Amino acid sequence: AARTRDNLRCPIIVIMGHVDTGKTKLLDNIRRTNVQEGEAGGITQQIGATYFEPKTLLTRCEKLNKTENLNLTLPGVLIIDTPGHESFTNLRSRGSNLCDLAILVVDLMHGLEQQTIESLNMLRSKGTPFVVALNKVDRCYNWKSTTNNDIRSSLKDQEEGTTQEFRSRAEEAKLQLSQQGVNSNIYWEMGDDDWKNSDFVPLVPTSAITGEGVQDILLLLCRIAQEKLWRQLMWCGNLQATVLEVKAIDGMGMTVDIIIVNGTIREGDKVVMCTMDGPVVTEIRGLLTPPPSREMRIKSEYIHHKEIKGALGVKIIGNGFDKVMAGTPLMVVGPDDEEEDIKAEVMSDLKSVTENLSTDKNGVMVQASTLGALEALLQFLRVETKPPIPVSSVGIGTVFKKDVTRISIMKEKKGMEEFATILAFDVPVDKDAREAAEEAGVKIFTADIIYHLFDHFTRYMEEIAE
Ligand code: GDP
Ligand code: MG
Numbered sequence: 215a216a217r218t219r220d221n222l223r224c225p226i227i228v229i230m231g232h233v234d235t236g237k238t239k240l241l242d243n244i245r246r247t248n249v250q251e252g253e254a255g256g257i258t259q260q261i262g263a264t265y266f267e268p269k270t271l272l273t274r275c276e277k278l279n280k281t282e283n284l285n286l287t288l289p290g291v292l293i294i295d296t297p298g299h300e301s302f303t304n305l306r307s308r309g310s311n312l313c314d315l316a317i318l319v320v321d322l323m324h325g326l327e328q329q330t331i332e333s334l335n336m337l338r339s340k341g342t343p344f345v346v347a348l349n350k351v352d353r354c355y356n357w358k359s360t361t362n363n364d365i366r367s368s369l370k371d372q373e374e375g376t377t378q379e380f381r382s383r384a385e386e387a388k389l390q391l392s393q394q395g396v397n398s399n400i401y402w403e404m405g406d407d408d409w410k411n412s413d414f415v416p417l418v419p420t421s422a423i424t425g426e427g428v429q430d431i432l433l434l435l436c437r438i439a440q441e442k443l444w445r446q447l448m449w450c451g452n453l454q455a456t457v458l459e460v461k462a463i464d465g466m467g468m469t470v471d472i473i474i475v476n477g478t479i480r481e482g483d484k485v486v487m488c489t490m491d492g493p494v495v496t497e498i499r500g501l502l503t504p505p506p507s508r509e510m511r512i513k514s515e516y517i518h519h520k521e522i523k524g525a526l527g528v529k530i531i532g533n534g535f536d537k538v539m540a541g542t543p544l545m546v547v548g549p550d551d552e553e554e555d556i557k558a559e560v561m562s563d564l565k566s567v568t569e570n571l572s573t574d575k576n577g578v579m580v581q582a583s584t585l586g587a588l589e590a591l592l593q594f595l596r597v598e599t600k601p602p603i604p605v606s607s608v609g610i611g612t613v614f615k616k617d618v619t620r621i622s623i624m625k626e627k628k629g630m631e632e633f634a635t636i637l638a639f640d641v642p643v644d645k646d647a648r649e650a651a652e653e654a655g656v657k658i659f660t661a662d663i664i665y666h667l668f669d670h671f672t673r674y675m676e677e678i679a680e
Contacts, residue, residue: 222287222447223476224265224525225439226312228294230337231319232327236349239422240319241295244274244432245507262295263458263473263527267506271436275429278364282433287440288447292525294473295509312456312473314443315435316344322383322419323353326390334394343438345416346398347431348387352421354379365419365427366402384417391415401434412442453477454524455544457487459584460535462611468535471510472544474524481520484547486560489537493557495547500531536610539571540585576630577604578671579621581613583640587664591639594668603671606633613643613658615650622654632678635659637667 420427
């Protein structure tokens with residue numbers, strides 16, 4: 215297929231910002247789903263991807279586009295949700311690495327917060343263009359909402375006092391952004407020169423609850439993508455794909471979620487991925503996606519495909535996925551390719567990822583549902599916890615008896631007894647494993663909210679110390 219402006223791939227848009235600014239809710243509003251309330255503790259602990267079809271985008275933006283007249287040429291958009299909590303820097307970084315464009319969500323009531331600034335710096339260091347959603351406008355005093363209205367019409371409906379509150383809060387956000395070295399303005403008040411300046415950031419007031427401003431932000435993102443980023447969005451045949459998560463799913467075994475940035479992937483393709491023990495060459499047995507406007511993290515009626523074109527989030531089925539590392543590339547071995555060359559290429563940038571996963575000689579065992587969560591746990595235990603908690607062994611998926619046996623050796627080491635502990639995040643514990651743990655005196659702490667796990671363990675350590 216020719217590389218032209220008329221043949222674009224979906225832009226990958228990442229949604230970032232401090233915890234509780236409304237990132238997931240905003241996506242829920244676009245999807246018309248309720249992922250946020252289904253999350254453990256209402257917090258996002260995984261990275262997720264949702265594909266939106268052109269017809270969905272056009273329907274959502276119908277009213278505003280009567281005056282904006284955007285001729286949508288994109289084949290849709292792919293939006294990636296990221297966790298906002300401190301420990302998930304790795305996932306935010308992975309999200310921001312992949313994306314073409316970003317939404318930085320700011321809680322209009324709180325202004326710029328710590329992870330907002332961190333996200334901002336991440337985006338700037340990678341030169342990723344972004345728009346700022348000034349979310350929760352409906353919290354302005356006496357706000358009169360009209361569901362899914364475009365934001366300018368909604369603002370016109372407000373009384374003087376409400377408009378003033380909005381104005382002063384928006385000004386405050388602008389000031390805080392400028393303190394970070396970012397020039398910005400409410401998007402419809404930007405001048406021609408501002409639009410031409412690629413460092414200038416448009417602000418879009420939104421409410422994820424009432425849907426006000428959602429059509430504004432969608433339309434703006436589409437416009438920026440196709441009018442400013444079309445060169446990098448030209449579709450091409452070469453596969454460019456990254457592993458997002460490695461995850462055990464009932465009835466499917468270990469699956470790998472990937473983001474295809476560009477190119478095509480087919481069932482039966484021979485692919486190379488990275489593991490800690492070297493490259494793995496395997497065949498793609500199945501290509502699954504959630505339906506459009508549905509989140510990849512959420513179990514749903516997966517659609518089976520023979521072939522998929524980027525950009526899209528895809529779950530792949532096959533064998534030998536156990537040790538595949540998130541954040542690393544996936545490559546296809548084509549008919550003209552030397553397998554050894556592809557292997558070397560795939561492994562070339564693994565170093566930074568493995569550094570995060572190295573283990574200590576003595577320490578607890580950490581088991582998690584995904585590699586991303588595992589990295590976050592390690593980050594927290596070893597860097598953010600004072601004093602750090604050492605980790606001697608890590609794993610993904612169900613806790614089995616063999617894991618208990620492995621960590622029980624800490625019992626035999628003098629002064630290391632309390633490390634005969636398994637911290638199991640969002641994974642089942644096998645019945646035999648429970649019994650073995652009981653017998654061997656191995657502690658197993660389980661939780662589906664990462665922070666609860668730390669609380670359990672810290673309390674346990676304190677008890678021992680007393
Ligand atoms: P995230 O951590 O950024 O993903 O934030 P969530 O989507 O989990 O939202 C955090 C909380 O803020 C939830 O209780 C939401 O219901 C609430 N919230 C999100 N967006 C809005 C909004 O636009 N208006 C109001 N009033 N509440 C919101
Ligand atoms: Mg969230």
